[in-house]
Structures are given as C-alpha cells and as structure tokens.
Amino acid sequence: MSTYGVSVLGADLKTLVDTAQAADRAGFDAAWTSEFYSRxxxxxxxxxxxxxxxxxLGSSIMYGIGRSPLVLATEARDLDELSGGRVVLGLGNGTKRMMSDWHSVADTSAPALRMEELVPLIRRLWNLHEGPVRHEGRFYHMNLVPTGELEPPQRTVPIVTAGVRPRMCEVAGRVADGLAGHPLFTTTYVEEVVRPAIAKGAAHAGRDPGxxxxxxxxxxxIHEDPEVARREAAQQIAFYSSVKSYDTVLDVNGFTAQGEAIREAFGRRDLPAMYAAVTDDMIDTMAVAGTAxxxxxxxxxxxxxLDHIMLYSPSIGxxxxxxxxxxxxLIRECAPAAAGKGGDGSG
Structure with missing residues (x-):
C-alpha cells in the first residue's frame, strides 16, 4: 500500500513548521522540506x-554539492538524533547550472557518478567507529583518522537520491534506499522509465529493486472552483516544463510540442503564453487538481x-x-486516517 506525505512549503520557518505539525497530527507518513537559494x-x-x-522528516532535496561529505554526514546524524530517529536524507545535485553558478562546482560532468561516490562515502563516515576513512575518488578526497573511540550510530539513516533521467534514476538502484522523483513524474513515466532504471541499477549492484x-x-x-485549481496546476507544470532537462518526461508522455511552445514563450518571458501552452491533457496527466x-x-x-505519494502544492504565480x-x-481533505489509508510509518 502506498503511503502519503506532504511537501511543506512556507513563507517563513514558523509557517513551514506549523504545516509539518499539522501533517503529523493528520496521520501523514512523512513531512518533506526542500532547499533553494532562500531556504x-x-x-x-x-x-x-x-x-x-x-x-x-525528509529532505526533498538537500543539495549534495555545496556541502562536504563530512558536513552532510554530521548534519544528518545530528538531525536524526534530534528527531528521535525519523530522518530521511534526500540528496540531489540540482541542474548543472545550479552546480556551477550557485555552488561554485568546477566539474559538473558525470552527476550520476558524483552521487554514486558521495552516498557510500557518507555511510562510511557514519561508521567511523570501524576505523579511518581514506578515500581518493574522482570528486572527493578524504583522509580522516578519528582521535578517539567512537560509538556506532543508533541506526542507519536512509538516503534517497533525486533523479529524472534514466541514468540518475539508476543511481538510486545502485547505492540509495530510495528515489526522490520530480513533480512532473507521471504514472506512465514511472512505469516505463523510472522503475526499469531502478531495476537496472539494482541489478548492477546485486540488489533487490524492491x-x-x-x-x-x-x-x-484544491479549490471549490475546479478551474482555478487547474489553472494553478498548469502554472506549476509550465514552470518546470520550461527547463530543457525535463524534456524526457514530456516526450514519453506525448507532450513534446507543448514543451517546445512553453520554452519558446519562456524565452520571450511571456508568462501568460507559457501557462496557456499547458493543455488540458497535460494537467490531467501531470497533476491532480479540482475540488477536494x-x-x-x-x-x-x-x-x-509510487511507494510514497508526496502531496505538492503549486506555488508559481x-x-x-x-x-x-x-x-x-490538502492536509485536511487527503489525510490518510480520514481516507482509510495506511499511515503507520511504513514504506
């Protein structure tokens, strides 16, 4: 049975935390936060x-670049202790432009290989009680010798990695405990592209994709006027579809022409045209919008x-x-307890 979570957004930290608390009280399996240049x-x-x-409590996602593996490992360990063992560490690279222009990453090549090097390194750092970590890789270099005895971790924090294109989805199958998918994911894309990619990655590592x-x-x-809700969803779809990195998702779902129109309008900074280029079948396929x-x-x-369905509110416009x-x-109307869905923390 799929579990449900909420992507908590907030104009400020207090609002964000209030939303997470409401989701927790309503019986949702998880509350997810993200980061950007403002959070x-x-x-x-x-x-x-x-x-x-x-x-x-999950991050969907925190940037795996911009922090060293050691900082990522120690932050996650402290957060897990603070929460009583409830953290899911979600990591992503962002786009190549984010990597270079936002995080000063000089080598933006091979993002999948970067993540496949990072995740096992973080796990080794969580197990420093087993001995020093000496690592010479393509992206990371480390020689860490503990100065005293260390206790083993209370538990292994789950790591999920972000992916859209097949090779990044393979990463989850190879090294992670889960895949953090994109808001543009559709059931068709998941079944035809994502799950096969996870299975391919898992087979490479000798793992069970399950x-x-x-x-x-x-x-x-959700809005009492379904057309208002659909327009809001369309604006969010247009925003993401303007990024060429996601054209694979559009193509698989038969929305290549719409994607081209959206990007052309974006190039002219014509927001109304961008939104108008999102067709009704795109909304019906890539979002859920209308009355409760x-x-x-x-x-x-x-x-x-999906194993875990994360409710995500539009915010663009x-x-x-x-x-x-x-x-x-969404929290009130789609609460797992109210709908008779599983909210036992499994998944």
Whole structure:
C-alpha cells in the first residue's frame, strides 16, 4: 500500500513548521522540506523535529554539492538524533547550472557518478567507529583518522537520491534506499522509465529493486472552483516544463510540442503564453487538481505506482496565502486516517 506525505512549503520557518505539525497530527507518513537559494533544508528539518512526533522528516532535496561529505554526514546524524530517529536524507545535485553558478562546482560532468561516490562515502563516515576513512575518488578526497573511540550510530539513516533521467534514476538502484522523483513524474513515466532504471541499477549492484522506495511529488491543487485549481496546476507544470532537462518526461508522455511552445514563450518571458501552452491533457496527466473530492479520486491513480505519494502544492504565480490555503486543504481533505489509508510509518 502506498503511503502519503506532504511537501511543506512556507513563507517563513514558523509557517513551514506549523504545516509539518499539522501533517503529523493528520496521520501523514512523512513531512518533506526542500532547499533553494532562500531556504536551508537542514535548518528546516531541525525546526520540524521539535514540533512533530511520529512522521518521518525528509529532505526533498538537500543539495549534495555545496556541502562536504563530512558536513552532510554530521548534519544528518545530528538531525536524526534530534528527531528521535525519523530522518530521511534526500540528496540531489540540482541542474548543472545550479552546480556551477550557485555552488561554485568546477566539474559538473558525470552527476550520476558524483552521487554514486558521495552516498557510500557518507555511510562510511557514519561508521567511523570501524576505523579511518581514506578515500581518493574522482570528486572527493578524504583522509580522516578519528582521535578517539567512537560509538556506532543508533541506526542507519536512509538516503534517497533525486533523479529524472534514466541514468540518475539508476543511481538510486545502485547505492540509495530510495528515489526522490520530480513533480512532473507521471504514472506512465514511472512505469516505463523510472522503475526499469531502478531495476537496472539494482541489478548492477546485486540488489533487490524492491528495497528501493519510490517517492515522488505529485502536484495537487484544491479549490471549490475546479478551474482555478487547474489553472494553478498548469502554472506549476509550465514552470518546470520550461527547463530543457525535463524534456524526457514530456516526450514519453506525448507532450513534446507543448514543451517546445512553453520554452519558446519562456524565452520571450511571456508568462501568460507559457501557462496557456499547458493543455488540458497535460494537467490531467501531470497533476491532480479540482475540488477536494476530485483530488482524492485523482490521487488513486498513483497508488501502487509510487511507494510514497508526496502531496505538492503549486506555488508559481500564487500568493503565499493561497499556497498555505491549499496546503491546509490538502492536509485536511487527503489525510490518510480520514481516507482509510495506511499511515503507520511504513514504506
């Protein structure tokens, strides 16, 4: 049975934490935070830890670049202790432009290989009680000799890695405990591209692909006027579709022409044209939008396709107040306990 979580957004940390607490109380399996140039994922998770009781706390995602492997390992260990063992460390590279222009990464080549080197290195750092970590890799270099005895970790923190294109999805199968999917993921893309890629990566590493949790955001908008909700979802779809890195998802779903129109409008900075280029079938395939009843019904198509369904509110072109109103509606109307869905923390 698929579990449900909420991607918590907030104009400020207090609002974000309030939303996470509401999701926890409503019985959601997880509350997920992210980071950007205006928000730290680790600080958000620390704030959430003190106000939640039982839900998993995940980063979807924190940047795996911009922090050293040691800083990532120690932050995750402290966060897990702070939360009583509820953290899921979600890591991603971001786009190559983010890597170079935001995080001063000189070598943006081979992002999949970078992640495949990083994840095992973090796990070795969590097990320093076993001895020094000496590592000479393509992207990371380390010679860490502990100065005293260390206790083993209380538990192994799960690591999920972000992926969209097949090779990055393979990474999860090779080295991670789960895949953090993109809001543009559709059931078709998951079944035809993502799961086979995870299985390929798992086979390469001699692992069972069933041990890799498939997690993805799903764009959701609730409004008493279904057309308002659909327009909000369309704006978010247009925003993501303007990034050429995601054209694989559009192509697999038959939306190549729409993607070209969206990117052409984006090049002219014509936002109305961008939004208008999102067709009704794109909204129906790439989002769940409408009344509360319509959204609950629409989410069912992801059950059994995703292991964990993360409700994600549109934000592009919306006021912070409207984003919060939508999040409140999603938590109230789609709560696992209210819908009779599993919310036992498994998954």
């Amino acid at each position: 730290s994922g680790s600080i958000s998770m620390a704030a959430m830890a003190g106000r939640t009781q039982r839900c998993r 041990d890799v949790e498939l997690i993805s955001m799903v764009i959701c908008a 009843e319509q959204v609950r019904a629409g989410l069912k198509r992801y059950e059994g396709v 919306l006021t912070p107040q409207r984003v919060q109103e939508n999040l409140d509606s």
